[in-house]
Amino acid sequence: MNGLLWAAAGTGFTFSMTMLGAAVVFFMRKEGQSEKVQKAFLGVMIAASVWSLLIPAINEAEALGRIGWIPAAGGFALGVLFLMGLDKAMPYFLPEPEREEGVRRGLKRSGMLIFAITLHNIPEGMAVGLAFALAAHNDSSVLLASAIALAIGMGIQNFPEGAAIALPLRQSGMSRAKAFGLGTLSGIVEPVFGLLTVLAAGAIQPLLPWLLAFAAGAMLYVVVEELIPEAHLGEGHMGTVGVMLGFLLMMILDVALG
Numbered sequence: 001m002n003g004l005l006w007a008a009a010g011t012g013f014t015f016s017m018t019m020l021g022a023a024v025v026f027f028m029r030k031e032g033q034s035e036k037v038q039k040a041f042l043g044v045m046i047a048a049s050v051w052s053l054l055i056p057a058i059n060e061a062e063a064l065g066r067i068g069w070i071p072a073a074g075g076f077a078l079g080v081l082f083l084m085g086l087d088k089a090m091p092y093f094l095p096e097p098e099r100e101e102g103v104r105r106g107l108k109r110s111g112m113l114i115f116a117i118t119l120h121n122i123p124e125g126m127a128v129g130l131a132f133a134l135a136a137h138n139d140s141s142v143l144l145a146s147a148i149a150l151a152i153g154m155g156i157q158n159f160p161e162g163a164a165i166a167l168p169l170r171q172s173g174m175s176r177a178k179a180f181g182l183g184t185l186s187g188i189v190e191p192v193f194g195l196l197t198v199l200a201a202g203a204i205q206p207l208l209p210w211l212l213a214f215a216a217g218a219m220l221y222v223v224v225e226e227l228i229p230e231a232h233l234g235e236g237h238m239g240t241v242g243v244m245l246g247f248l249l250m251m252i253l254d255v256a257l258g
Contacts (some may be wrong), residue, residue, distance in 0.1 A: 003136030010151035011194035015117025021162025022183025043246025053216035125190030130199035
């Protein structure tokens with residue numbers, strides 16, 4: 001019971017930070033301003049894929065006594081293949097009149113972005129839940145402190161990720177309230193899967209490296225397929241500079257917060 005309560009508090013915090021990030025959409029009044037901020041969040045997504053997902057996948061696998069790169073590479077490849085399949089299937093989920101190229105690409109891009117970041121939040125929530133489960137099982141104040149630090153680090157990283165969903169949705173014409181709602185919902189999977197992990201900690205832990213890498217592959221597929229080409233439309237070097245700044249910021253946060 002202590003593990004569930006602690007995990008609920010930790011993943012509740014990470015979820016609330018996603019919600020705060022999505023709330024940025026209410027403060028971006030100018031269209032051009034929103035586009036520039038999105039470039040930075042593109043770099044955030046790339047850095048999060050590496051430092052929040054792939055490197056932890058390798059470390060987690062090695063801690064379990066396995067070869068670190070195997071689940072990292074395998075999960076990554078599966079994530080890419082899954083998103084490629086989703087990319088191909090997405091138009092068929094739309095009504096026939098809405099399948100024109102412009103509409104399809106706009107909806108497809110938004111849908112894939114939501115899916116990728118939501119998928120990315122699942123193993124993060126599981127990692128936080130697992131950390132609290134281990135702390136409760138061992139009744140260790142040291143492990144509890146480590147779990148709290150992990151939750152704080154994940155929460156801080158979730159702020160730009162919530163905005164990374166809400167801002168493009170707003171840019172595509174969605175209302176601020178709806179964009180905020182969808183950005184917020186992308187983070188609800190963290191407390192849900194965090195609590196499920198506490199209930200099934202023994203069965204979940206061996207799969208965590210694969211799940212982390214799977215999410216990284218899915219996220220990077222969306223970045224390369226949909227977002228990088230748009231970062232250079234009409235921006236000159238500013239699109240590249242924005243991506244690099246976002247990457248640098250997220251890298252610092254991930255490394256500094258462990």
